[in-house]
Amino acid sequence: MKINDVILRTVTKTVVFIILTLGIYLFFAGHHAPGGGFIGGLVLASGIVLLYLAYDIETVHKGMPFDFKKVAALGVLLATGTAIGSLFFDAPFLTQTHSYINVPIFGKMGFSTVTIFEAGVALTVVGVVVTIILSISEDE
Amino acid sequence: MLQVLYIFIPMLAAIFVPFLYKRIKNIHTGWFVLAVPATLAIIYASYIAKVADGKVFLEELPWIPSLDISVVSYLDGLSLLFSLLITGIGSLVVLYSIFYLDKHKERLHNFYVYLLLFMTAMLGVVQSDHLISLYFFWELTSISSFLLIGYWYSRDASRFGALKSMMITVGGGLMMLGGFILLYLMGGTYSIRELIVMAPNLVQHPMFTWSLVLILLGAFTKSAQFPFYIWLPDAMEAPTPVSAYLHSATMVKAGIYLVARFTPIFAVSELWVWLVTGVGILTLFWGSFFAVKQTDLKGILAFSTVSQLGLIMSLLGASALAFHGNGATDTIKFAAFAAIFHLINHATFKGSLFMIAGIVDHETGTRDIRKLGGLMSIMPLSFTVAAIGSLSMAGLPPFNGFLSKEMFLTAMLALQNFEFFGFDTWGALFPIVAWIASIFTFVYSFYFVFRTFTGKYTPEKLPHKPHEAPIGMLISPMILAALVVTIFFIPNLVGDTFVKPAVQAIQPFLYDSPKDINIHVAAWHGEITPELIMTFGIVIIGVLLFVSLPKWQGIYQKFPRSLTLNNAYDKIMLGLDVGLNRVSRLYMTGSMRHYLLYMFSSIAAIVIGSLFVKKAFTVSFQDTAPISPYEIILVVVLVIGTAITILAKSRLTAIIGLGAVGYTVALFFVIFNAPDLALTQLVIETISVALFLLAFYHLPKLGKREERMRFQLNRAIVSIAVGVMVTLIALSAHSQKLIPTISKYYEETVYSKAGGGNIVNVILVDYRGFDTLFEITVLGIAGMAILAMIKLRMNRKEKSHENK
Numbered sequence: 001m002k003i004n005d006v007i008l009r010t011v012t013k014t015v016v017f018i019i020l021t022l023g024i025y026l027f028f029a030g031h032h033a034p035g036g037g038f039i040g041g042l043v044l045a046s047g048i049v050l051l052y053l054a055y056d057i058e059t060v061h062k063g064m065p066f067d068f069k070k071v072a073a074l075g076v077l078l079a080t081g082t083a084i085g086s087l088f089f090d091a092p093f094l095t096q097t098h099s100y101i102n103v104p105i106f107g108k109m110g111f112s113t114v115t116i117f118e119a120g121v122a123l124t125v126v127g128v129v130v131t132i133i134l135s136i137s138e139d140e
Numbered sequence: 141m142l143q144v145l146y147i148f149i150p151m152l153a154a155i156f157v158p159f160l161y162k163r164i165k166n167i168h169t170g171w172f173v174l175a176v177p178a179t180l181a182i183i184y185a186s187y188i189a190k191v192a193d194g195k196v197f198l199e200e201l202p203w204i205p206s207l208d209i210s211v212v213s214y215l216d217g218l219s220l221l222f223s224l225l226i227t228g229i230g231s232l233v234v235l236y237s238i239f240y241l242d243k244h245k246e247r248l249h250n251f252y253v254y255l256l257l258f259m260t261a262m263l264g265v266v267q268s269d270h271l272i273s274l275y276f277f278w279e280l281t282s283i284s285s286f287l288l289i290g291y292w293y294s295r296d297a298s299r300f301g302a303l304k305s306m307m308i309t310v311g312g313g314l315m316m317l318g319g320f321i322l323l324y325l326m327g328g329t330y331s332i333r334e335l336i337v338m339a340p341n342l343v344q345h346p347m348f349t350w351s352l353v354l355i356l357l358g359a360f361t362k363s364a365q366f367p368f369y370i371w372l373p374d375a376m377e378a379p380t381p382v383s384a385y386l387h388s389a390t391m392v393k394a395g396i397y398l399v400a401r402f403t404p405i406f407a408v409s410e411l412w413v414w415l416v417t418g419v420g421i422l423t424l425f426w427g428s429f430f431a432v433k434q435t436d437l438k439g440i441l442a443f444s445t446v447s448q449l450g451l452i453m454s455l456l457g458a459s460a461l462a463f464h465g466n467g468a469t470d471t472i473k474f475a476a477f478a479a480i481f482h483l484i485n486h487a488t489f490k491g492s493l494f495m496i497a498g499i500v501d502h503e504t505g506t507r508d509i510r511k512l513g514g515l516m517s518i519m520p521l522s523f524t525v526a527a528i529g530s531l532s533m534a535g536l537p538p539f540n541g542f543l544s545k546e547m548f549l550t551a552m553l554a555l556q557n558f559e560f561f562g563f564d565t566w567g568a569l570f571p572i573v574a575w576i577a578s579i580f581t582f583v584y585s586f587y588f589v590f591r592t593f594t595g596k597y598t599p600e601k602l603p604h605k606p607h608e609a610p611i612g613m614l615i616s617p618m619i620l621a622a623l624v625v626t627i628f629f630i631p632n633l634v635g636d637t638f639v640k641p642a643v644q645a646i647q648p649f650l651y652d653s654p655k656d657i658n659i660h661v662a663a664w665h666g667e668i669t670p671e672l673i674m675t676f677g678i679v680i681i682g683v684l685l686f687v688s689l690p691k692w693q694g695i696y697q698k699f700p701r702s703l704t705l706n707n708a709y710d711k712i713m714l715g716l717d718v719g720l721n722r723v724s725r726l727y728m729t730g731s732m733r734h735y736l737l738y739m740f741s742s743i744a745a746i747v748i749g750s751l752f753v754k755k756a757f758t759v760s761f762q763d764t765a766p767i768s769p770y771e772i773i774l775v776v777v778l779v780i781g782t783a784i785t786i787l788a789k790s791r792l793t794a795i796i797g798l799g800a801v802g803y804t805v806a807l808f809f810v811i812f813n814a815p816d817l818a819l820t821q822l823v824i825e826t827i828s829v830a831l832f833l834l835a836f837y838h839l840p841k842l843g844k845r846e847e848r849m850r851f852q853l854n855r856a857i858v859s860i861a862v863g864v865m866v867t868l869i870a871l872s873a874h875s876q877k878l879i880p881t882i883s884k885y886y887e888e889t890v891y892s893k894a895g896g897g898n899i900v901n902v903i904l905v906d907y908r909g910f911d912t913l914f915e916i917t918v919l920g921i922a923g924m925a926i927l928a929m930i931k932l933r934m935n936r937k938e939k940s941h942e943n944k
Binding site for chain 2: 026030031032033034035036037038039042043046069072073075076079080083093094096098110112114117118120121124125127128129131132135136138
């Protein structure tokens with residue numbers, strides 16, 4: 001008997017979009033509301049894991065040709081990079097700065113180097129979680 | 141500079157020995173080495189006249205100036221005498237070793253490097269005026285002697301002997317270091333000269349006795365005194381030149397030197413006198429008694445060395461009595477002179493006897509006295525030297541041993557007239573024991589020489605066909621034997637040049653210069669003295685005992701092996717080995733559960749104990765918030781979840797119980813206003829439960845019985861104790877907050893300084909981003925580790941296939 005998981009796949013197609021959007025929302029909202037790089041990363045990872053559950057590894061890999069080990073490494077590198085970057089501006093290690101800029105359409109917006117650091121955290125979390133789950137699932 | 145440099149000359153020369161050995165193959169390396177001690181002997185000989193006039197020479201080489209540590213070379217009568225012995229006998233031994241060790245078969249570069257190293261160490265010991273450098277050289281003698289004893293390292297007995305001597309002498313050396321440090325703490329200086337000057341003030345110090353005992357332990361172990369002498373007979377596995385040099389003339393006298401050197405400091409103590417004299421006389425008797433039992437030539441000599449060292453030691457102990465003015469007669473002052481005089485004599489005759497033993501071994505192939513006999517006509521020169529040495533050792537005229545034995549008996553007889561420290565009652569024992577020991581000395585001296593050289597010649601028992609040794613091998617023992625005779629005829633010249641300056645160093649408070657010492661040695665005092673009568677007794681009884689030796693030698697076999705000191709040493713070493721092994725196996729079970737039990741119970745005991753000892757346990761409910769119904773419900777759920785986890789029969793139930801606990805904690809975060817934590821906790825709990833389920837699913841089928849966790853009382857007690865500990869700490873910590881929290885600062889500056897609204901997140905990435913940086917690193921490493929564990933295991937599986 002062949003298992004037909006058309007419902008799961010259809011639902012997944014919709015839900016993954018929502019989950020990923022939620023993850024990105026949590027990521028950006030982190031500085032002012034609950035959320036942040038860690039939670040955002042976890043939610044993103046759970047979306048990706050759902051994809052792996054609904055489809056098989058090869059299919060997902062075709063759609064998202066990332067090596068998640070490298071994603072994790074990139075995350076740590078990004079976080080460390082922002083930390084070291086402050087040294088070039090004669091500030092102590094890991095100094096963060098922020099400013100408010102008027103952007104044409106959106107109006108006044110806050111920009112902060114924290115976001116880059118958070119991006120590092122999120123990428124690490126996504127990379128690590130997916131790596132762990134993939135490597136366990138590939139194990140016999 | 142030069143005088144300190146002399147000490148290091150042998151060590152520096154040792155650097156070149158391997159090159160000479162490798163490059164110049166047709167000349168025995170020993171010839172080059174011979175130049176070193178010979179030159180030094182000439183250099184030190186040039187000091188003799190000045191030192192005999194009472195001059196001293198001092199030179200300092202700073203080593204660690206900030207710690208007041210330096211190498212100080214101090215040449216007075218005592219250290220000059222020892223330096224001359226070391227370099228003089230050293231030259232003779234090197235000369236002897238050239239003929240004894242074959243240049244093709246032996247690893248000569250090792251031998252001479254060790255020997256030169258030893259020479260430096262020994263010169264350093266006797267010339268050091270600084271306690272720390274004295275200790276440094278002292279241990280260097282132990283190490284170089286260890287290397288020399290184990291020279292033939294492929295033999296088991298060599299390694300055993302080397303290890304045994306190392307254990308005992310280094311053990312004693314460490315004791316001595318302790319004594320030195322105590323001396324420094326008492327006197328505030330490392331210099332022995334300065335300590336001697338302040339000796340009267342040191343006696344009252346509470347650490348004085350400790351320092352005395354510890355330093356004596358060092359001296360007794362090195363000089364093979366009872367009961368530490370056991371390493372010396374086993375050290376006879378060394379090549380004979382080494383035995384002649386280290387174990388008769390120099391190293392075993394390091395302890396004698398130490399006692400002599402420290403006599404001015406410690407002599408005021410009654411304990412010192414009794415310990416040194418008592419142990420010395422006991423060793424004298426013990427060594428001489430058991431020397432007759434030995435069947436190995438070098439074994440006899442080893443026990444005889446032990447016994448003679450005891451003799452010198454007891455004389456040094458008696459010489460300490462001279463510091464106690466009342467009752468110190470002239471005969472007591474005699475003791476120090478006798479000690480030094482016998483030290484010189486012993487070095488001469490014992491050195492020659494060892495060399496003869498080596499010659500006999502070398503020419504016949506055995507040292508077993510039961511196989512030897514009748515060598516007199518085959519080896520006449522060796523026999524002459526051996527006879528001179530043995531008769532001197534037995535204390536007969538016209539040899540130097542006679543003079544020193546007479547002086548020894550005089551000093552021992554004088555002890556009972558000393559009205560102090562209970563010597564007037566117990567002192568009578570000393571001459572009796574000394575007399576009996578002298579009889580045995582007489583017996584073993586005769587035993588040594590006549591069993592080897594007279595009697596029946598049995599060539600069939602000997603591995604080689606014996607013949608007289610080459611003349612080069614005989615030069616050194618002949619020189620020493622000549623000295624033995626010469627000293628008998630010119631004792632006062634030796635006394636004035638060598639002995640009196642040394643005596644002045646031992647008893648600096650009594651004399652201003654060596655010339656003040658009013659002692660004249662004479663072989664014949666012109667009247668019948670008590671000691672002369674004793675000597676006649678020794679000779680008569682000694683001859684009788686020697687003649688009847690085969691009849692009574694059997695009593696030694698009756699002495700039970702289990703009561704010997706060697707057996708005790710073996711038992712102790714084995715007991716330490718086995719016992720400590722057993723102790724560590726007792727608690728190092730290899731079971732993780734046991735280790736966790738140790739850890740948790742000690743943490744709980746320490747923390748709860750200190751909470752109560754420091755009276756830190758207080759509970760106050762003043763600052764607590766009111767409890768809402770939601771919290772009660774959640775606590776009930778939490779407790780149920782925990783109970784399920786612990787009591788569950790199936791693992792699946794336990795995992796679900798754990799999940800319930802995790803989600804309840806997330807709910808706690810919700811009602812305690814921690815949305816970030818709640819979100820994270822929910823997702824993480826989900827992932828970890830999924831991973832638990834994965835682990836559960838892969839459990840091996842066999843033996844997967846669903847069984848409730850067994851109840852064990854000790855584990856229950858420890859877990860309850862840890863729980864109580866955590867609760868107590870939490871309550872106490874909450875009840876007594878000393879410092880206000882810093883969260884106010886975050887609240888005020890989160891928007892103005894960091895431009896954010898979410899305090900938790902801003903703290904994580906901005907205020908304390910450092911933590912986050914490394915937490916994501918931890919996460920990354922964990923991911924890599926899981927990947928590596930899984931992938932590498934698969935690789936291993938493939939490999940095992942390849943092997944098939």
